[in-house]
Amino acid sequence: MKQIRLYSILLVLALLCTGFTSATAQSSNPLIYGSYESGATTSWGTLKAENCGVAMQLKDPSLVGLTITKVRIPFDDEAKNLGRGALFLSKELNVEKGASSTDIHNVADILVDSFAIKAGWLDITLSQPYTITEDGVFVGYTFSVNKNGLTPVRTVDVASENNLWVFSNRTYKKWNNKSKFLGKSLAMQVLLTGAPTNAASVSFTSSTTQLNAQPKVSLTITNHGTAKISSIDYTYEINGISQTAHKAFSPALSALFGKTANFDITLPKMTVKGARTLTVTINKVNDQANEDKAPADAHDLAVYSEIPKKRALLEEYTGTWCGWCPRGFVALEILDKELKEDFIGVAYHSGDPMAFTGDFPIGVDGYPRASLDRVENSLDPYGGKSGGGFGMRRDLAERNKMFTPVAIKVEAYFEDEAQTVIKTRSTTFAPVDLKDTKFQVSYILVANGLTEAGDPYRQGNWGQKNYLPGMSGTYPEEDFKPFTSGGSLVTGLTYNFVACARSSKYGIAGSLPAEMTADVDYTHDYRFKLAMAKNAAGREIYQDKNKLEVVAFVIDANTKAVINACKTKVQSYAAHTGVTDITTAGSETPVAYYSVDGKRLNAPQQGMNIVRLSNGTSRKIFIK
Structure with missing residues (x-):
C-alpha cells in the first residue's frame, strides 16, 4: 500500500513537471480563434492566376501556453481551380526570391503541412501540435490559382488588427496586412487546447x-x-x-x-x-x-470642477465656380441645423465676391476641402475622412467627444453707435493647472445671409456651379435637392458661415499666459473694424450687420492645432451699450466683485479679481 501511494505521488509530480494541469482547470472543448462565427462568408482574391498566401496572427497574453492542434479552412466551388495547399505556422512572415521576378515563395520557420483543396470546410490536423509562446504565431495557408478572375479566399466583412495578411508572387510580392484596408478578416478558424472554460x-x-x-x-x-x-x-x-x-x-x-x-x-x-x-x-x-x-x-x-465642452472647428474651402463645392454648402447647413450652438463652422471662399483672403491657415490643393481643428486636413466637407456617405457628420462627432484641456466662451457687440467697430471678449479657463503652454486666442468674423439680391455692387459670380444633377442616390439628404434636381448652375442661394475678417492667421501672441491656474477665468479683448471685412475688390462682404457672428478659438502656437472653439452673434449697439459683467465660462451670473485682499469693487479691475456668482459660488477671473 505504501509503495502504491509513493508511485501515485511520483506520478502527480511528474505530471506537474511536464506542464500538465488538472482536468478542472482546462476545458475538454477546444478554444476557437478567428473572426468567423456562423453564417455565410464573403470572398477575396487578386483576380490573377498566381501563387498566393493568407495568414492571421495569434498574439495575445491569454493565448500563451495554449496548443494549436487543428485549423479549419473554408473553400467554395472555385477550389477546383486551385493547386495543392500548404498549411503553415511561423514566428514571422517572410518570402524568398528566386532568379525571376515572379519566383517568390513563402518561407515558414515552424511547420508546413500540405493538404488537398476541395470545396467545403476542411479540418486540417497539425502533424505536430504547437504551443503558443509570448512571441505569438502566424497561422496561414498558401495555394496556387490556375485561372484569372477568381476570388478563392473566404472572408468575413469585419476588419481586425492582424486577421488578414496577404502575399502573392505577382501582385504583392511580400506579406501585407490588408484587414483594415479591405474591411475583411479571414474566415479561417484555429482550434486550441488547454484553455479554461469560464474566463x-x-x-x-x-x-x-x-x-x-x-x-x-x-x-x-x-x-x-x-x-x-x-x-x-x-x-x-x-x-x-x-x-x-x-x-x-x-x-x-x-x-x-x-x-x-x-x-x-x-x-x-x-x-x-x-x-x-x-x-x-x-x-x-x-x-x-x-x-x-x-x-x-x-x-x-x-x-x-468643470469639464470643458469640446467644440471642433470645421473650416471649409470653397468657391461658387467649383462644381463639386455644393457638397460643402449642404454639409455645413445640415450640421448647423443639427448641432446648433455646438456647430462651429467657417467657409473660406476663393475666386468669388465672398473671398477676403487667399492666405489660408492650411495648405489647400483642391476644392472643396475641409479641415477639423486644423489637425485633420484635406478632408471632403461632406464625405469626411472616409469619403463615403455623410462621413463628416461622423468625423465631427468623434472630435467633439475628445477631452479638451480648456474651455472658451465669447461675446461680441458693436461699441459705437455707427456700428463700425465690434468689441469681442473671450473668456478661457482650464480645469487643471497648465504649465509651459503656447496657447493663444484667435477670432474670425463670419457673415451670414449673403445673397446675390443683397449685393449692392452687382458683382456677379453668385451662381453656384453644380456637378450634382441626377446624383440623388449619392447625396440622398433633402438639402441636396436644389443641386441633385437642379441644373449646372444654381442661383438664388443664401450663403452662410462666410469668413470675412480675422484677428490673425493662427493666434494672438500674449492673449493667454504660458501658465494657467486651474479654475481661473482669463479674459481677452479684441476689436474688429468692419473696414477689414472686404473682398479683393475692396467691397464689403457682409450685407446685414444683424447677421454677423464671431468665432473664437484657442490654438496651440507650436502645433497650429485648434484646442477648442465657440461662437456668438454680434449684438447691436442699442442692445448692448457695454460690458458691465464678465461672462464666465459657465452659465452663472456675477453679482459682486472683490480684490484678492477681500475689498469689494464697483467693477472688475485689471489683474486678478474674485467674483461671487448667482449660484452662491465664487471664482477667480484674470483680466488683461
Whole structure:
C-alpha cells in the first residue's frame, strides 16, 4: 500500500513537471480563434492566376501556453481551380526570391503541412501540435490559382488588427496586412487546447468627470474561455468604496476567443477633485470562479470642477465656380441645423465676391476641402475622412467627444453707435493647472445671409456651379435637392458661415499666459473694424450687420492645432451699450466683485479679481 501511494505521488509530480494541469482547470472543448462565427462568408482574391498566401496572427497574453492542434479552412466551388495547399505556422512572415521576378515563395520557420483543396470546410490536423509562446504565431495557408478572375479566399466583412495578411508572387510580392484596408478578416478558424472554460477579462480607459457628478464608465468584457458567457459577477473599487454587482448577457456572449460585450457602470458621486484610481475585477463567469489570467483592470478617473465642452472647428474651402463645392454648402447647413450652438463652422471662399483672403491657415490643393481643428486636413466637407456617405457628420462627432484641456466662451457687440467697430471678449479657463503652454486666442468674423439680391455692387459670380444633377442616390439628404434636381448652375442661394475678417492667421501672441491656474477665468479683448471685412475688390462682404457672428478659438502656437472653439452673434449697439459683467465660462451670473485682499469693487479691475456668482459660488477671473 505504501509503495502504491509513493508511485501515485511520483506520478502527480511528474505530471506537474511536464506542464500538465488538472482536468478542472482546462476545458475538454477546444478554444476557437478567428473572426468567423456562423453564417455565410464573403470572398477575396487578386483576380490573377498566381501563387498566393493568407495568414492571421495569434498574439495575445491569454493565448500563451495554449496548443494549436487543428485549423479549419473554408473553400467554395472555385477550389477546383486551385493547386495543392500548404498549411503553415511561423514566428514571422517572410518570402524568398528566386532568379525571376515572379519566383517568390513563402518561407515558414515552424511547420508546413500540405493538404488537398476541395470545396467545403476542411479540418486540417497539425502533424505536430504547437504551443503558443509570448512571441505569438502566424497561422496561414498558401495555394496556387490556375485561372484569372477568381476570388478563392473566404472572408468575413469585419476588419481586425492582424486577421488578414496577404502575399502573392505577382501582385504583392511580400506579406501585407490588408484587414483594415479591405474591411475583411479571414474566415479561417484555429482550434486550441488547454484553455479554461469560464474566463473573461475586463478593460476600460482613463476618463474624466465633473465634481459632484456620478460618472458612467464603459466596460468591455472579452471572452477568453471555451464556454458562452451568460453572466458575470464583478467588483469595482474607488475612493475606498467597494461595490459588487451581477451582470447578465442576453443573448449570451459567444464562445469565440476575443468576443466582446460592453456595458456601463455608474460610480458614486465624486465629491473631491483630483485623480482617483478605479479598479474593476471580474470575480465569476457563469457563476463559476473566473479562470482568466488577467481578471482585473485599473485606470485613473480625473475629477475636475468643470469639464470643458469640446467644440471642433470645421473650416471649409470653397468657391461658387467649383462644381463639386455644393457638397460643402449642404454639409455645413445640415450640421448647423443639427448641432446648433455646438456647430462651429467657417467657409473660406476663393475666386468669388465672398473671398477676403487667399492666405489660408492650411495648405489647400483642391476644392472643396475641409479641415477639423486644423489637425485633420484635406478632408471632403461632406464625405469626411472616409469619403463615403455623410462621413463628416461622423468625423465631427468623434472630435467633439475628445477631452479638451480648456474651455472658451465669447461675446461680441458693436461699441459705437455707427456700428463700425465690434468689441469681442473671450473668456478661457482650464480645469487643471497648465504649465509651459503656447496657447493663444484667435477670432474670425463670419457673415451670414449673403445673397446675390443683397449685393449692392452687382458683382456677379453668385451662381453656384453644380456637378450634382441626377446624383440623388449619392447625396440622398433633402438639402441636396436644389443641386441633385437642379441644373449646372444654381442661383438664388443664401450663403452662410462666410469668413470675412480675422484677428490673425493662427493666434494672438500674449492673449493667454504660458501658465494657467486651474479654475481661473482669463479674459481677452479684441476689436474688429468692419473696414477689414472686404473682398479683393475692396467691397464689403457682409450685407446685414444683424447677421454677423464671431468665432473664437484657442490654438496651440507650436502645433497650429485648434484646442477648442465657440461662437456668438454680434449684438447691436442699442442692445448692448457695454460690458458691465464678465461672462464666465459657465452659465452663472456675477453679482459682486472683490480684490484678492477681500475689498469689494464697483467693477472688475485689471489683474486678478474674485467674483461671487448667482449660484452662491465664487471664482477667480484674470483680466488683461
